[in-house]
Amino acid sequence: MYSASDLKKGLKIEIDGDPCMITNFEFSKPGKGQALYRCKIKNLVTGNQFDKTYRSVEKVKRCALMSRDFTFSYIDSNNYVFSDNETYEEVLLNEELLGNLKRFIVDDMQVEILFHDDRALDITLPNFVEMEIAETEPGARGDTATNVMKPAKLINGYEINVPIFINEGDVIRLDTRTGAYSDRVSKG
């Protein structure tokens, strides 16, 4: 258990069984009154944000979060299936949890999944992923400008913007943190 005076920004705590994170924290002490710890808290499962004030005598439950390494296996309807690198145990993450990151998941990708007890909360992909371009307008020969962009479809069907010199069959590197084109790995 934490004492209220241990609370700080970024600390992970458990409230009503849910893992939560303190996103903002302020020490307050009115007049001759007691110390109060005013927190903005984010529920890490639902994403809901709320305010909560702790008095100095209150205790707050610690939250044990652990991340493990997984390999992407396959898609089963709306779920992405990953297998534990050590135990080969499978874990299913739904599309909602993956959000935009699902666009960048490729076969055998190595990922890190964050758990609270047995509940998966978050996934971290490698910063860069290589993908082939399935469709795009032909680029102008010799035009290597990187600031003129055009739409392109990736082999998994998602669209991104790429520089004008990229052609179908090229393999490019994407930054999974921003979703943006990074550089060309090989020509198709």
Add this chain to the structure above:
Amino acid sequence: MMADSTMLRNAMMRSIRAFFFDRDFIEVETPIRLKTPCMEQHIDAEPSGDYFLRTSPEIFHTRLLAAGHERIFEMGKCFRRGEFGPLHHPEYTMLEWYRANADYMDILADTKALIQAVAGIDDLVWRQWTVSEAFLEYAEWDPVGHYDENRFDIDLVEKVEPALKKIGGPIVLIDYPVEAAALSRRKPGNSPLAERWELYIDGVEIANAYSELTDPVEQRHRFEECAEQRRVMGKAIYPIDEEFIEALETMPPSGGVALGVDRLLMLIAGASNLDAVLPFR
């Protein structure tokens, strides 16, 4: 920033001293290390060897009033253990002044004149609400007669203070429930109110004033109650300062106030965090 806040502090300290000297106050110095810090339920003193650092200079001021000094002020460092935040620093500068044969309203008149002198503004709009009025308006209950310490503190911080900040300017909350009297005198006639006010400027608590409690029996009773509350909370219990209790018997009815110099400087600097005026923090 360091140079600016240093010059601003210098100007402010000069004008504070000039204000009091103009009004025939004397500047006093009282001990910073003491055997018996003034016991309050939620204020923790920093130990210093066999002594404690003062959390406020008030205990010795009472003795100076009892000795016949009628207008005294002191500006100096005070220390409170564990208080750190945008508006708190464990070592801070307090301005404290007392008037003999006066009460909290006389002190309020001093305070208004002082703030206007220091800020260089002579037409500040002052608002004054009773604690009841402020709580009924913003927290929808009256703590007077129905005092609940936790509810009072939390609603003050979550509802009343944000409202004071939104309205802005100086607002005086006056006449506290007697349960929150601290070292102030109860209003006559077994009133549920204590003669205490707090000044907020832009929602920041700046000063706390009392018509001083001068009844040694009542004071001892409050210290004993406070010791019991601290024991229950697992906090250190400080011995009762017998010389302070003794001084109450001979001191005249007096009004006194403690004002946070760093916070006032912060507001004058247009800042909302003490970082702006405590360059070594």
